[in-house]
Amino acid sequence: MKFSIFRFLILLVFTLLVSLKANGIFRVQSESINQDSAAFISPYEEDNQRCFVCHGQSKYTYKNETLGRDIKALMFSERIIRKDEYYQSNHKSFSCTDCHSSEYANFPHAGELRMEPRLNCIDCHGGDETYHFDGIEEEYKQSTHFKLEEEGFSCWECHDPHTYKISKRTSQNLKETIAYDNAICLNCHSDFDRFELLTDHEEINILKKHDWLPNQSAHMASVRCIECHTQINENLPVAHLIKPKTEAVKRCNECHSQNSMLMASLYKFESKEKRKDGFFNGIILNQSYVIGANRNEYLNFMSLIIFGGILAVIGIHVFFRINK
Amino acid sequence: MYLYPKWIRAWHILNSILFIILIVTGLSMQYTGKKDYVLVVGFEEAVRWHNISAIILTINYIFFVAGNLFTRNGRYYRVKREHFFSDLFKQLKYYSWGMFHGEKHPFPVTMERKFNPLQKLSYILAMYVALPLIIISGLGLLFPEIVVKGLMGVSGMLLTDLLHITMGFFLSVFMIIHVYTCTLGKRPESLFRGMITGYHATEDHYDLED
Ligand code: HEM
Numbered sequence: 001m002k003f004s005i006f007r008f009l010i011l012l013v014f015t016l017l018v019s020l021k022a023n024g025i026f027r028v029q030s031e032s033i034n035q036d037s038a039a040f041i042s043p044y045e046e047d048n049q050r051c052f053v054c055h056g057q058s059k060y061t062y063k064n065e066t067l068g069r070d071i072k073a074l075m076f077s078e079r080i081i082r083k084d085e086y087y088q089s090n091h092k093s094f095s096c097t098d099c100h101s102s103e104y105a106n107f108p109h110a111g112e113l114r115m116e117p118r119l120n121c122i123d124c125h126g127g128d129e130t131y132h133f134d135g136i137e138e139e140y141k142q143s144t145h146f147k148l149e150e151e152g153f154s155c156w157e158c159h160d161p162h163t164y165k166i167s168k169r170t171s172q173n174l175k176e177t178i179a180y181d182n183a184i185c186l187n188c189h190s191d192f193d194r195f196e197l198l199t200d201h202e203e204i205n206i207l208k209k210h211d212w213l214p215n216q217s218a219h220m221a222s223v224r225c226i227e228c229h230t231q232i233n234e235n236l237p238v239a240h241l242i243k244p245k246t247e248a249v250k251r252c253n254e255c256h257s258q259n260s261m262l263m264a265s266l267y268k269f270e271s272k273e274k275r276k277d278g279f280f281n282g283i284i285l286n287q288s289y290v291i292g293a294n295r296n297e298y299l300n301f302m303s304l305i306i307f308g309g310i311l312a313v314i315g316i317h318v319f320f321r322i323n324k
Numbered sequence: 325m326y327l328y329p330k331w332i333r334a335w336h337i338l339n340s341i342l343f344i345i346l347i348v349t350g351l352s353m354q355y356t357g358k359k360d361y362v363l364v365v366g367f368e369e370a371v372r373w374h375n376i377s378a379i380i381l382t383i384n385y386i387f388f389v390a391g392n393l394f395t396r397n398g399r400y401y402r403v404k405r406e407h408f409f410s411d412l413f414k415q416l417k418y419y420s421w422g423m424f425h426g427e428k429h430p431f432p433v434t435m436e437r438k439f440n441p442l443q444k445l446s447y448i449l450a451m452y453v454a455l456p457l458i459i460i461s462g463l464g465l466l467f468p469e470i471v472v473k474g475l476m477g478v479s480g481m482l483l484t485d486l487l488h489i490t491m492g493f494f495l496s497v498f499m500i501i502h503v504y505t506c507t508l509g510k511r512p513e514s515l516f517r518g519m520i521t522g523y524h525a526t527e528d529h530y531d532l533e534d
Contacts, residue, residue, distance in 0.1 A: 214371055218468045252367035257356045289482040292356040292367065303493055310497060314504050317419075324424040 040087050044095035048086075050105060051096045055081050062107055085163040099161065121155045131166075132236055139233065139240040151198045158184050178224050178266075185225045212250070222290075223255070227265050239265065256292035327438055327524040332397060335388050336519060342381045347496055349374040354489070375466065382459050388451070400438040401448055411441040419508070433524055443505070450498045458491035 042048065054060035058080060064071045086092065097104065101113055125133040140146060145153050167177040188194045192203050213219050228249035230239035254261045328336075352370040365373065392398035414430045419442070422430075431440040439447060464470060464484040509515035514525040 214375075215468065252371070253356050256353070256367055289485045291353050291485070294482075295354060299489075306493075306497065307500075310500055314500075317504075320424050 040092050042087060042093060042095075044093075047095050047097065052081070052083055054107070055079060056083050081162045085165075089160075089163050089165050091161070091164075118154075118156070121159070135233075135236050136238075136240045139231075139236065143230075143240060143242040144244050145242060148198045153198055157188065157198075174266075175221065178221065181224045181226065182220060223262065223266060227255075227262065230265075232261065232264050234264075253292070256290060258293065258295065260290060260293035262290065262293065325433070325435060325524045326522055327433070327435075328519055328522045329395070329397065330522070331387075331391050331395075333519060333522060335384060335391065338384050339381065339388070342377045342384065343495070343499060345373060345377045346381065347492070347499075349377070350492055378459075378462050378466075382463075385455055385459065401444065401451075403444065403448070408441075412445065415440050415442040419505075423508075446498060446502065450495060450502075454491045454495050454498070458488060458495065461485070461488040461491065464488075 054062070054075065058075050058077070059072060060075050061070050061072050063069070091099075099119055101116055103110055103113055122133055122137050125131070127134065140155065145157075167173070167180055169177050186206065188198075189204065189206050195201075195203070207216065210216055210220075226239060226242070229242050229245075231241040231243055233239045233241065249255075249261070349365060349370040352365050353367060353374065356367045356370075392401060411431070418427060418430050421427075429440075431437060433440075461484045465481075465488060468481060506515045506519075507513075509518070510525040518524045
């Protein structure tokens with residue numbers, strides 16, 4: 001009787017789809033991701049071009065006065081600034097010489113320029129209301145990296161001066177944001193050359209250190225490092241207090257439960273929609289399905305009813321068997 | 325009547341133990357709270373035991389399918405088109421009315437007919453519809469890279485997970501009913517005894533009085 005099984009299957013799939021539909025999770029994501037794709041034209045384009053001729057790619061040419069001819073040389077990768085990334089970054093409207101001495105126009109650059117103090121975020125952004133720079137600064141000073149300040153650690157280590165672009169966290173691009181933010185940490189934590197400049201600590205193998213996490217790659221693609229490594233702060237959009245490793249989140253339940261901490265960190269920006277469509281923490285569903293955190297109250301209710309019904313029927317049956 | 329060969333009994337005992345573990349750990353994962361121990365085990369343990377049991381269950385399932393393909397036990401699962409619904413109805417009527425009024429069992433167990441129509445249908449649905457679906461969706465959750473990214477704007481993982489949970493639910497329901505109907509033998513415990521010894525207690529009809 002293949003036929004009726006087939007019919008049953010269709011019915012099953014159909015009811016499943018209808019119940020999904022009723023729960024409204026077939027949300028068509030029509031809003032296109034409209035990044036500001038129109039090229040930005042900087043008022044300092046020409047000024048900056050003086051620097052980009054050398055710092056824009058891996059080869060540069062300069063005139064050797066003594067020999068009287070052009071010399072080609074390689075630019076260290078650390079000194080290369082990608083022009084397209086620069087003109088998409090937060091500080092795209094800047095001239096290079098807003099932050100660097102105008103003396104850099106000359107080549108070879110004067111030796112004493114190296115000693116020039118750098119500007120800090122707070123020098124320009126102090127008192128900011130939107131992003132709470134002062135609060136961030138305070139947290140940074142308590143974070144585990146702060147002890148490395150003497151070795152040269154600063155906000156710039158995580159916020160590349162030439163490429164950092166603040167992520168707009170919407171549910172459309174969340175996965176990109178996660179990848180971007182994790183790359184900030186991995187830039188250093190999986191690049192021992194950079195890491196080594198700041199510490200004598202032996203190399204930390206991030207993959208190995210987290211192999212207690214099942215499906216590590218799925219987790220790292222769906223949560224940020226800072227979810228587990230920072231102290232949640234109600235007042236900051238992005239917590240900056242990186243705790244010592246012993247205090248990092250290790251308990252699965254912190255995320256995999258009804259009052260998932262993800263709602264206070266990664267999904268904070270939309271946490272008002274906590275119980276969308278009958279799913280607890282429904283907003284997460286646009287990106288991931290987190291076992292434990294995304295129960296559906298309708299389905300919960302339905303299953304209780306069905307189980308109860310079956311037990312009742314069995315009870316009645318037993319009653320009649322005994323009292324027939 | 326020797327009805328349950330050794331391999332069926334071996335498969336079945338392993339299957340039922342694994343099933344109970346899977347249900348308990350599955351519920352633990354689905355209903356974790358902030359406390360470490362929900363139901364019986366914590367989340368991390370639940371994930372581990374769920375994975376281990378599921379892999380053994382899958383292998384055991386392949387064994388079951390192979391057994392039914394290559395031995396004569398498979399014939400008990402074959403359905404005939406004619407009288408399909410009327411036979412089901414007969415059986416249902418027997419369970420809900422006939423058996424309390426001294427009627428004869430409409431489909432007594434013989435070497436040629438191990439299952440009554442209702443039993444047969446429920447075993448087929450459980451073994452050849454729900455189990456394959458739960459195994460496939462479970463593999464999808466274990467190896468998320470093989471799951472389709474999304475379907476009509478819904479995350480593929482969510483669909484996979486809902487399928488998994490729904491099938492888990494159906495199979496739990498199946499198990500409750502199954503265990504209960506297994507008390508409807510000659511005596512309440514005779515079918516269980518049969519599943520252990522292999523011998524089915526013969527009688528002309530299921531009679532609750534003796
Ligand atoms: C503690 C749980 C369980 C108990 C006590 C139990 C008990 C029994 C008993 C007494 C029989 C023999 C009666 C009959 O042939 O109908 C049987 C057969 C069977 N059970 Fe279960 N069962 C359990 C769980 C399960 C589960 C979870 C499944 C499948 C997912 C299952 C599938 C079957 C099948 C397919 C047969 C027929 C096997 C054959 O002879 O070909 N059982 N069970």
